[in-house]
Amino acid sequence: MYRITTFYKTLVVTFGLLFWPTNVEAHLVTTGMGPVYDGIGHLLLTPEDLVPALALALYAGLRGKAPGRRALFFFPLAWLLGGFIGLGADTMPTFPLPALSFLLLGVLIAADLRLPDNVFTVLAVAVGIMHGFFNGIALKTGPSGLGLLGIMAALFVLVALVAAFVVALKPPWTRIVVRVAGSWVAAMGLLMIGWFFRGQG
Amino acid sequence: MKKHVRHMDLCASIFVLALYLVWVPSAQAHVEGGQAVGFITGLEHPWSGLDHVLAMIAVGLWGAQLGNPALWVLPVTFPMVMAMGAMMGLLGIPLPGIEIGIAVSAILLGAMILGEVKLNLYIAATMVGFFAIFHGHAHGTELPPGQSGLLYSMGFVIATGVLHGIGIVIGLIHRWPAGKLALRGAGAFIAAMGVFFLWRAIS
Numbered sequence: 307m308y309r310i311t312t313f314y315k316t317l318v319v320t321f322g323l324l325f326w327p328t329n330v331e332a333h334l335v336t337t338g339m340g341p342v343y344d345g346i347g348h349l350l351l352t353p354e355d356l357v358p359a360l361a362l363a364l365y366a367g368l369r370g371k372a373p374g375r376r377a378l379f380f381f382p383l384a385w386l387l388g389g390f391i392g393l394g395a396d397t398m399p400t401f402p403l404p405a406l407s408f409l410l411l412g413v414l415i416a417a418d419l420r421l422p423d424n425v426f427t428v429l430a431v432a433v434g435i436m437h438g439f440f441n442g443i444a445l446k447t448g449p450s451g452l453g454l455l456g457i458m459a460a461l462f463v464l465v466a467l468v469a470a471f472v473v474a475l476k477p478p479w480t481r482i483v484v485r486v487a488g489s490w491v492a493a494m495g496l497l498m499i500g501w502f503f504r505g506q507g
Numbered sequence: 508m509k510k511h512v513r514h515m516d517l518c519a520s521i522f523v524l525a526l527y528l529v530w531v532p533s534a535q536a537h538v539e540g541g542q543a544v545g546f547i548t549g550l551e552h553p554w555s556g557l558d559h560v561l562a563m564i565a566v567g568l569w570g571a572q573l574g575n576p577a578l579w580v581l582p583v584t585f586p587m588v589m590a591m592g593a594m595m596g597l598l599g600i601p602l603p604g605i606e607i608g609i610a611v612s613a614i615l616l617g618a619m620i621l622g623e624v625k626l627n628l629y630i631a632a633t634m635v636g637f638f639a640i641f642h643g644h645a646h647g648t649e650l651p652p653g654q655s656g657l658l659y660s661m662g663f664v665i666a667t668g669v670l671h672g673i674g675i676v677i678g679l680i681h682r683w684p685a686g687k688l689a690l691r692g693a694g695a696f697i698a699a700m701g702v703f704f705l706w707r708a709i710s
Contacts, residue, residue, distance in 0.1 A: 490586055493664045496594050
């Protein structure tokens, strides 16, 4: 009697557990390799962050070696700083602010505008802090600070490779290709703002 | 006997616990079907209408005929102004005669290629930009429910850019005499198709 009762109790509890829905943190990328890689995965699989990061690297590359070096160090650090601020924040603004970085960076690349070095640095820091802030909020319940470190490392590598690649471009048509890519980024930013106002962003 | 019973209970418990651990339910929440489909939908959309396809390719062909800097100014202008047209649509700002505008874009761009018309760069860019508004308004706002607006936009803009690129690559035949003639023939075809689209839009 004792054996059957315990057995059925265990069965009931087990099947209860099987059908018990658990919280699914669907928005966080879990690589299975730890929080640092989870952060890297988050960056690489989030176009709202990845595209502006690539765009900033492209723009830095178009501007030359000195802005490229500035972006290489200031941008990931600003992202990390914004991320730590985001870890302590609770609410996200409803307006899709990343759309503004799409638009701004896209226009700068497409028009190949020359900003003074200090203004460029401020831009890189502002974009980094803003996107880092959103990342901080998103990663709060998951990889947290280590995830942010992973993102910073990935950004460093990304900016180094992309900016160096663009700096090295010599034939005029290759720079034009970069500018065309910038126009695409700006167009995406405009559309993102449109989707927001339509309520489908 | 009692010891044996306890042993059986332990085995049963371990068995069901192991079953629980091994039985991994499918985590459907992680499959972002709508997201991925949003990109594919956006990528497919510009190819779904022949009027849009021909106009995009025509921009590339004309740019190739005009040479630098129109070669890249026109494909840079088009997606940005097209996105503004799409934004107008998304904000609910009506644009009259969209289908007619798209048809006329094919006629005029085709005519420019046919006649190898060397317009001033600013006029050419303004003309291309003007028609881009119609294309953006018509095609950029058709996001199926449940899909990501950003990924749809990315797909849509990239596909449009690829169509320009195809036009430019085809337009490179302009450097040979026979290629010049073929390009003008392509312009005539695009203009004729534009007339057909216009007839269909009006009737």
